[in-house]
Amino acid sequence: MSSSKIPIFILGATGYIGGSVLTRLLAHPNSQTFDITALVRSAEKAQRLQAFGINAVTGSTDEKEKLEALVLQAHVVLSMASADNFPAIQTVLSGMKKRHDALGDVPILIHTSGTGILHDDARGAYASETIYDDMKPEQIEALPATQLHHNLDLAIEEADKAGYLRSYIVFPGTIYGVASGPFVEAGIQHPFSVQIPGLTLAALDRGQPGMVGKGLAIWPHISLDDVVDLYILLFDAVLTNPENVGHGREGYFFVENGEFRWYDLSKAIGEALVEAGLAKSSEPTSFSDEELIKYAGSMEMGNGMGTNARCRANRARALGWKPTKRTEDLFDSIKPGVEALMKAMQVK
Ligand SMILES: NC(=O)c1ccc[n+]([C@@H]2O[C@H](COP(=O)([O-])OP(=O)(O)OC[C@H]3O[C@@H](n4cnc5c(N)ncnc54)[C@H](OP(=O)(O)O)[C@@H]3O)[C@@H](O)[C@H]2O)c1
Structure with missing residues (x-):
């Protein structure tokens, strides 16, 4: 690895969102400056990803030591595998803390949660008039920690507050559109949403x-292309002008149109x-x-x-x-x- 390259670690590279973000990172004007590593469960898919210049490592987020070692090497972690795997995010956070302690680097975490955190118990009976605004973090703070996905968001926010990383959490609504591109064609990426x-x-x-x-x-809903646009915009902004982008408590991004x-x-x-x-x-x-x-x-x-x-x-x-x-x-x-x-x- 050249020391001038930015080490980026991706979770969820074979996924609907992750594969699309990775496709765009490879087409990024600065892609030559990225050193991308991905943890991939299927050995066959890992091998196919390597042909695209990705350092794909076979393994699961359940393999704590492997995951932590990979996180330790990255300045940027893109977490697109699960909004609900709490042990996995704990390992990611501990790897980022170790990196900070060892190198003094403040690594960047962009994590994928979802608007499920806002859910009520309507059971289809009514349209709520409550509309959340991500520029009002106090509104989100009022949500119980037991809301879907939210235990992970809160652990990440806490890590940001402790100062050993900078966190940005994206909360897409229902994402639609069939994914396409080289990873779908190569049978690496899931083309369908949930x-x-x-x-x-x-x-x-x-x-x-x-x-x-x-x-x-x-x-709320959002097209896959628009979600990926936001990921890339956010990625560019936090790498080039981090002082202009809120993080932690101020780094919650709803994604809807x-x-x-x-x-x-x-x-x-x-x-x-x-x-x-x-x-x-x-x-x-x-x-x-x-x-x-x-x-x-x-x-x-x-x-x-x-x-x-x-x-x-x-x-x-x-x-x-x-x-x-x-x-x-x-x-x-x-x-x-x-x-x-x-x-x-x-x-x-
Ligand atoms: N799609 C939506 O509409 C939407 C909206 C809001 C939030 N989200 C959230 O965003 C996240 C990703 O969604 P998605 O639609 O992209 O899902 P997806 O297509 O199922 O992708 C999940 C990715 O994570 C990987 N993965 C899952 N568990 C793993 C593990 N234990 N170790 C290593 N890799 C693992 C999968 O690998 P494999 O290829 O091995 O399965 C796949 O690459 C989910 O948490 C979802 O709740 C999705």
Whole structure:
């Protein structure tokens, strides 16, 4: 490694978000100055990533010593593997502290959380009027630590406060769009997001779309391209002008460019499936408790699709982020997204 290069460590490089961010880092005008390492679970994918100039190490975040040693070598850590793996983030933080203690460096952590932290218990019964503003950290501080993902955010914020790293946390809403690019083509990266494909597969299975309760609650959305734009903008800003970017408590970035009602989303999925001859009705009906467990893994996760998580990405916009895709683009993306998912699943 040349000492002039910036050591960057990536978690989640094969993922929907992480693979897209990595693609853009490789196309970055300064990419020659990056020394990128990624921890990848599949040995085969690690090997394929190496052909792209990535120092891909096979392993899991469960391998504490390996993870800590990799973090120790990095000035920038991009955490895009899990918003919920608390032991993994503890290891990342301890590696960053060791780096600070050994070298005096103040490494940078950009972590991916999600607007799930804002969720209420609406169960689809109503649209909330509460809208969170990321320029008002006190509003976020009022959230209980038990909110989804939030134990990790708080541990990261604490580490920033202790001064051994600078943290920036991004909170995307529902991300939409099918990922594309060299890593998808090489079979390295997951092309699909979580919520819309999940609702699509549930609708396919039950013959019509489902929703939690009446589907009246509201969530933010954002296109994958706009999410990646923010990552790169933030990455550039914290490397070149860190004094201009809030961190820790002031470094929470919501990522949204509009909102949707769960009913409308499910209805659009239903229409795409009916058009493809794969569902009997486009009209969403309420999921039963058994269905929530079947399709989401648990009642809690299932009910997440009936919560409100309304917010405004004011901090990212103040940094110069200009998302281009809007609510109409979300709905325009449903039909091609459903078609791509059906093709990938070989559903006819
Ligand atoms: N997609 C969204 O709409 C959205 C919105 C807000 C927040 N988020 C959050 O962002 C994070 C990433 O989302 P995503 O959609 O990109 O998910 P994804 O496609 O499933 O990607 C997850 C990535 O993390 C890797 N990974 C998971 N556990 C690991 C472990 N123990 N050790 C090493 N690598 C591990 C996966 O590797 P493998 O290839 O081996 O599976 C994959 O590269 C999640 O926490 C999610 O909750 C997502």
